[in-house]
Amino acid sequence: MDRYAVIGNPISHSQSPFIHSQFAGQSSQPMSYERILAPMDDFAGVLRRFMQEGGKGCNITVPFKTDVLGLAEVLTERAELAGAVNTLHLQPDGRWLGDNTDGAGLIMDLKRLGIPLAGRRLLLLGAGGAARGAMAPLLAESPAELVVANRTQSRADELAARFARFGKVGSCALDELAGAFDVIINSTSASLQGDALALTESLCHPQTRVYDMMYGRDETAFLRWARELGLEHRHDGLGMLVSQAAESFYLWRGVRPDVVPVLAALRAKLE
Ligand code: ATR
Structure with a gap:
């Protein structure tokens, strides 16, 4: 055995x-x-x-x-x-x-869910360890752009610079985000502390797909935000x-x- x-x-x-x-x-x-x-x-x-x-x-x-x-x-x-x-x-x-x-697991799950990545605008929330593991695998799917947004902007900037050779990567502070995204992935641990991220409605269009790497018995604060906006495509990280x-x-x-x-x-x- x-x-x-x-x-x-x-x-x-x-x-x-x-x-x-x-x-x-x-x-x-x-x-x-x-x-x-x-x-x-x-x-x-x-x-x-x-x-x-x-x-x-x-x-x-x-x-x-x-x-x-x-x-x-x-x-x-x-x-x-x-x-x-x-x-x-x-x-x-x-x-x-x-x-x-971890990164391969994320991509496998996005594919299982039929979430298209190639040619799309992707937003990755958070710039900690979970985000870092997702960067190269996401960029390998040839998105039009991958924007990393973080509460502490310097960490988002560092991550974007580290992975710039793999594709088009941008970075900004969470409260400076602008434009609509096709896919939004939450890698922050804010949900674990019961915190909602201060995100604006303008980040989404009706077909935006949201994915939270977190999961739990209860809906995460991020997925609740998306539901309250009326977004249909919402998935947790199970x-x-x-x-x-x-x-x-x-x-x-x-x-x-x-x-x-x-x-x-x-x-x-x-x-
Ligand atoms: P992990 O390995 O799970 O990614 P981490 O490296 O500690 O854990 O990173 C946690 C991430 O969640 C960071 O991006 C952190 O933002 P900061 O870099 O600004 O600390 C983010 N995060 C945690 N709590 C948050 C909150 N309440 N609001 C916004 N972002 C939060």
Whole structure:
């Protein structure tokens, strides 16, 4: 039985064991997947122990995704670009590969939802770790433009400058946004604090599609804003969660799981 895990702090809320056990069931993979709580001051020790005990791979979650950068022996290009690792994989040569499947998970979910990106005006709200992981994958879809808007403008400017070589990128402060966008993606953690972003109606046209990387039992403040504007196409990030897990599973097991039934089961579980 091959051993996998998710390591974070806190970790009890993690849905990853549920998702991966469903994936494993689809193709009868002989694997286990557990939650591991790492103390804030000993993530490296916990990870080392997991590796020494014969772990084959793991997911790394908040707040350790950047700590892993220096612990993985090899990094994928997308992990380097994201500046964070969410997946570790033991290679046949015995080295640990650090990867980041979050951006790929976002794109997979946008495609599942039929949200067009090529030639469209995209707005990314937020400029933290979640936004950084989304930049290169979004730009690879050839949007007409990707604008990053953040409460602290300097972080949006830095992100835009870092990814300018991948496509047309703009940046501004949240309260300076102008023009309408075809797709608006929220990567800020404002919802977690119950805060609504101060966004104006002029950012949207009737067909604007909005996507919140956050999810929860209750509608997020961002999606409530969109509903109150009368926007029809509104989606939370549960599909991204399942899709980034599917990408990790594929890396580990070489099998692409079917995300649709697992997403439905997870949605039902959370309601
Ligand atoms: P993550 O890894 O989840 O992206 P992060 O790196 O701490 O977390 O980034 C959080 C993002 O949410 C940032 O863009 C942050 O804006 P600032 O850079 O100005 O701090 C944004 N954010 C958090 N709370 C917010 C709020 N109440 N209103 C607007 N933006 C908020």
